Amino acid sequence: MSVLQASVGVKGKNLEDDVQTVQSLLKSKGYDPGPVDGVCGPDTIAAIRTFQATFLARPDGLIEPGRKTWVRLSSSGGASTTPDLTQWSGDSAKWTQEKKLQSLHPELRPKVVAVLRALEQRGFQPKIYYGWRSVAVQLQLYFQGNSKVKFSFHNAQKPNGTPNSYAADIIDSRFGWSPGAEQSGFWKALGEEAKARNLTWGGDWVSFRDWAHVQLVPNSELARVKQESGL
Amino acid sequence: MIKTAVIAVLVFSAALPARAERLWLVIGASDPSAAALARKTKTLALDTPDSLVVQTSDCGDKKNFYAWVAEAATSPEAAHAALRRVRTAARDAYVKRCDTQPGTLLALRITAVDASIADVPETAVNWQENDRISTVRPLPDGRAIVIARYFAKVKDDPLEGRRERVILAESSDKRRVLEENCPSPGRVAMRHGRVAFHCVREEAADNLIHNVVVFDTTGEKLAEIKRCRNPKWLNELVIECEEESVGPDGQLKLRTIRSSPLPPLPSATSSHQAP
Structure with a gap:
């Protein structure tokens, strides 16, 4: 369990050790606070805000010992040798944003965070x-006729059964998949931001569009990913 | 009386001659698995472009297997002449008598397993046996809709090259491709020879999203209605379908809509009765 002595972030005390701790934890959760150097600069504050946006209506960029942001940040940041699979049960579409991020492959996570941040900046x-x-x-x-595949990049997991998704579906919370998403330019923006980070975007799939879908590797790697998942 | 006769002629002329027919099939290879047969006959098929794969249930057999047929002869003599030629490439070739069942792929001389299926990579993850086998759906007016399943070698394809071609077949030599790729084609709605069905086009949360495609009696495309499923004809000019919308909660909402009026039927067929 990590320890925080004083506040970190906007108007925080920003002690070097505390800042380093926060930066490490943010990185482990897929956020990009810049280098772990103990300096609370704009990148670190932006990463704190993005992290807070997954559970707070008004992110303030400040982490204080014992308060909600710290509890969330420090709760599951450490490595665990025995996976607790019960925490990954239930309808994964209803998980918190933080938990959904945690379910992504470590290389996909920071890219998705960056895409989310860029889309926010675009309004x-x-x-x-x-x-x-x-x-x-x-x-x-698949058997209900609601999917064309029995195994997708969303299903990738570590051999111990914990999530390691190679894909994420990103929507605008106002529109979902309704026509507003296209009319507002959201799908186009998502495609641009995803491809700028070398992600594959499902909106480009002429034979079968999946507008919300971004993916770490090309479709040709599905067999490898399935095998890597121990499936 | 005259009107009845006109209708009878029209219906008869449109009817598929997929009647029971005795054939002698020159079989070069067979297998209970479509995937295995496709691989087995890949090289054989190259030398025999008119060959086709037959599912023996099309001959009325209770136990089905897939047979690579080099020639479907209409007489035993023709079959045995062909057998001598085929045995140069396939030593175990033999002749099977087949009473073709009406309304089957064999009656239409359409292969049950497309030659491209042989190229499906062995590492493919989401290909099932059913994805390799073509099917036929007889229409009430005697024609048929054929779903020809095939493999398209497309780099980084999300469906690993799985494709479903929809063909309107009037006879063994009169066919028209309606859709080159229509994943999971839905039930065919028909009115005055016009047909409509839906194809999967998109994915949204836990839902597949469809387009409805509408064709004239000749197979000419009249309309494509985006994000709609389960078409029904209200009359010969208007289609009703369920418009699909998926909100931020991922839940599918359906709303019945009507298409814009389609072009009127050609006058020659306007007396054609709805099936």
């Missing part, structure tokens, strides 16, 4: 609808 209200989705749910969708 959108992005959120992750799906990060990881279990194989059991995927099969259910």
Whole structure:
């Protein structure tokens, strides 16, 4: 369990050790606070705000010992040798934004965070609808006729069964998949921001569009990802 | 009386001659699995462009298997002549008598397993046996809709090259491709020879999103209605379907809408009765 001696962030005390702790934890959760150097600069504050946006209506960029942001940041940041699979149960579309981010592959996570941040800066209200989705749910969708695939990049997991999704579905929380998403330019912006970070975007798939979908690797790697997942 | 006769002629002329027919199939290879047969016959098919894969249930067999047929002969003599040629490439080739079942792929001389299926990579993750087998749906007016499943070698395809071509077949030599790729084509709604069905086009949360495609009696495309499913004809000019919308909660909402009026039917067929 990490320890915070004083506040970090906007108008915080920003002790070097505390800032380093916060920067490390933010990185472990897929955010990009810049280098872990103990200096609370604009990147660190932006990362704190982005993290807070996943559970606070009004992010203030400040972390204080014992308060909500610190509790969230320090709760599951450390490495665990025995995975607690029960925490990954339930409808993953209803998980918190933070948990959805945590369910992503470590290389995808910072890219998705950057895409979310860039879309916010463009005036959108992005959120992750799906990060990881279990194989059991995927099969259910397939057999109900609600999906064309039995295994997707959303289903990728570590061999120990914990989520390691290679894909995320990102929507604007005002529109979802309704026509407003296209009319407002959200899909186009999502595609631009995703591709700027070398992500594959499902809106480019002429044979079968998946507008909200961004993916870490090309479709040709599906077999490798399935094998890597131990499935 | 005259009107009845006109209708009878029109219906008869449109009817698919997919009647029971005795054939002698020159079979070069067979397998219970479509995937295995496609691989087995990949090289054979190259030398015999008119060959087709037949599912023996099309001959009325209770136990189905897939047979690579080099020639479907209409007499035993023709079959045995062909057999000698085929045995140069396939030593175990043989002749099977087949009473073709009406309304089947064999009656239409359409292969049950497209040659491209042989190229599906063995590492493909989401290909199932059913994705390799074409199917036929007879229409009430005697024609048929064929779903020809095939593999398209497209780099980084989200469906790993799985494709479904929709063909309107009037006879073994009169066919028209309606849709080159229509994933999971829905039930066909028909009125005065016009047909409408939906194809999967998009994914949204836990839902598949469809377009409705509408075709004239000749197979000419009349309309494509975006994000709609389950078309029904209100009359020969207007279609009703369920418009699909998925909000931020991921829930699918359906709303019945009506299409804009379609072009009127050609006068020659305006007396054609609805099936």
